[in-house]
Amino acid sequence: MQWETVIGLEIHAQLATRSKIFSASSTTFGSAPNSQANAVDLGMPGVLPVLNREAVAMAVKFALATGAEIGRRSVFARKNYFYPDLPKGYQISQFELPIVGAGEVRIELEEGEEKVIGLTRAHLEEDAGKSVHDAFPGKTGVDLNRAGTPLLEIVSEPDMRSAREAVAYARKIHSLVRYIDICDGNMQEGSFRCDANVSIRPVGQAEYGTRAEIKNINSFRFLERAINFEVERQIDVLESGAEVIQETRLYDADRDETRSMRSKEEANDYRYFPDPDLLPVEIEDSLIESLRATMPELPEQRRQRFITDYELSAYDAGVLTADRATADFFEQGIEQSGAPARLACSWLTGEVFSRLNRDSLELSDAPLKADGFANLLARMHDNTISGKIAKQVLDHMWADGSSADEVIDREGLRQISDSSAIEKMIDDVIAANPSQLAEYRGGKDKLLGYFVGQVMKASKGKANPGQLNELLRDKLQG
Amino acid sequence: MHKQTISSIRRALAAREYSSAELCQHFLDRIDSANPELNAFITVTRESALAAASQADEQLAKGASSPLLGVPLAHKDIFCTRGVLTSCGSRMLENFVPPYDATVVSRMQSAGAVILGKTNMDEFAMGSSNENSFFGAVTNPWGEGRVPGGSSGGSAAAVGARLVPGCTGTDTGGSIRQPAAFCGITGIKPTYGRVSRYGMVAFASSLDQGGPMAATAEDCATLLACMAGHDPRDSTSIDEPVPDYSASLGDSINGLKIGLPKQYFAAGLDDTIAAALQAAISELEKLGASFVEVELPNQHLAVPAYYIVAPAECSSNLSRFDGVRYGHRCDDPADLEDLYKRSRSEGFGHEVKRRILLGTYALSTGYYDAYYLKAQKIRNLISRDFTTAFETVDMILGPTTPTPAFELGANSSDPVAMYLNDIYTIPANLAGLPALSAPCGFSGELPIGLQLVGNYFTENKLLNVAHQYQQVTDWHSQLPARFA
Amino acid sequence: MTVDSKLVGEIAHLARLDLDETSVANYAREMAGVLALARQMEDVDTDAVEPMAHPLHAVQPLRADEVTEIDQRDEFQAIAPAVDDGLYLVPQVIE
Ligand SMILES: [Mg+2]
């Protein structure tokens, strides 16, 4: 039997507000437990929620970025269930009338193909707190600092057909929310979390199969692995003649498997109803227009501009615009250095990215900042250093955060472009290699490279390669 | 001193006829002697009250004049009071001392009020008889063995027996007006959103509204002016200026058109109450008001709709009482489920559990549309009935309760019979309209209340009419003989 | 729709209430009475009627995104049933 995979994602993006969605507590990550949980966050008796304007604005920006419908009148609802990290016994979310309606995003598949993924809706809700399971024997500790942090839950249509498509979509949303500055995208800290609804069906069948929901996946790598594992599991289940049951599963990265969360499996009935403590949110044209005016260039527009203005390949433009920080880094590098876009592109996607990979860093955390990058490009562009030396310079910059100029001075890496100095070195090399000279003059042209290497070695790599080549050719000719 | 109204107390304090400390001491002594019998107070804050009274006296000596400076009052135990037990009449909060004040509490404090204590109430404001308090039933000062009404029964009994000249209450389904009627005092439930709900333990959020209870409409006007106003911490609080309720009390009511809903004077209304209302209507006619019959055709659906909406909201509002962060926790929970179930079952009383069950049921899959959604639609119909009526009349007059105060235990085995007590008061809650109850006579020994329901934000008119009525009648100044 | 003990038991579990058999039976009877009262609403055609969630036709006010709360953990935890190291404690939860 040929199986088709069907995937829909629910992404929880933590909105980058200063205060919580319904209270004036801070949303800072990593504070002492419960030091950022006020009476509202703790669900104390009698206290009431008041909606954060910025959370609303951020949801509207997301709608603008995805061309989605804006819910002009949206309603908060209570989702009722008991859990220790849920202080009120209900989560304030949106149910029937979400703030963002249907929209779509375009993803690029590796074969250069594009695919449109439908967005069902996106709604505002509050995050729960955090349970600490291992600190006290026989007890669970509850930290409510995160309770009340604003989330935008972005729900896709079941339009993805493979783990790779799901990852491409998740990356796209990740890029988008960071572009429009509504989420810091930090997956380790839980600012961007994915739930995947996965089902399979025989190829050609119209109805969907029974799905399993894999909860709280916090990296793209795990997302891909979790889906692939789950698809294999469901195929095994169906091919053994059994049935897939609708359930919530958890991805265990250590064992690379998903497993049923039976403890949460008991029949839940969330009893959604409009939250009587909150009134309908109405979004005026004026708010939409003022937000539209502040919208940054979106990744798709920026990619097109990079192709046109910088004459980059579609692939390179895509890589550079995949996230806003990279694109900004790139453009700042060009603007400050005056270097050609292609030089900046090859250095950023080559040397810089490989160092990020090696050190498992994000660009934002790299020791090399955009002005340092521009400085390095400028020194290549004005021939102060060669590309080869530039790699050494970059290593020093990476190691201690110095500027390119500091490294070049400190390490004496300035390129030698004084022709008399280069001539002197050439003369010394020729004098020391009489037999190779004779062979060269006898027609063995390949030996040019040998002489270049010897002079470069003598100059400690600093001789201007263009000048060296020209002068050497003349001298070897005799 | 205790026979004085808040208005006369304010004048006397300003004229230094007596000090706030003397006055508070007097009321505290009355509480000491009467409370064992009435059980109107859960907490008496003697020391902090006397300290606040002395401070008020210093202020008064300097000629300061905030509206409630030095006036002794009490809060229903549903309002959170920083550093003072706020039990909400429940075992669940038997040990709950909040580190914050309700907005109403801080407003009254900045107006200079001296708080003598916290009054008894039906557990989580659920009840019409005050029999549902973990701290025991409250006795009606007018008749031993009679209920004071509920849920603000402690407040009503305390003011009725003049253990305090004024008190806060809350009204979700008649809980200010019904006990006011049963205890012979005046109380007003303001327009929904007029008084902040912040720090008022929630029962049914879309219905709950705090308001004052005192001997006279004039005193209610003074208290309401201090309680009302926009609160940025309550999203449902309305950002409208608070009128000077006292300024319009003396206005003539000549030409006022008052509606008498046919449905309020139908079968089920006690004869003595009907007669007392007729007498009140005559008094108001003498003052120049005219009366016309109006229709409130969906009135009979108010109690059915209310007993779905209120429990639904309460089932969710009371989920926060889970034994994790505050309040009652059972001993040695075996696991999480045991912690939740035993803490909640031990912490909540019978009526509260019944409403949680009803509300959970009404919101659950398969029943939501038939009960909750249906009730919210009926609510709209009831609201429209009032809108239509207010096209032709300025306000509506009717009884507050179908009967005078009933006997303790009379309705406790039949919730439906108990719920039908609120038949006249609940429509105003569903519609969010202001409504007032004022004493208008007696049925034997027991006081009777008349109810005025106004259009949105017409508290001033209701208080004006009640005040004018109280200028020509003396029902409001009568005291039970034992507490005279 | 009859309200039987089984239904009350399920509802009680959803509401995290622990009820003994006698009270389950009592609640079943009492709830049946109230629900019968509620079913008076069935007689009214409400197809064209909007549900009324709030008495006033107001819209949600929006708060400026400012942090104005200070850390009051000690005050809040002073009234908590069980805390250690700043965390609220509950019996072990197995995920
Ligand atoms: Mg979800």
Ligand SMILES: [Zn+2]
């Ligand atoms: Zn969610």
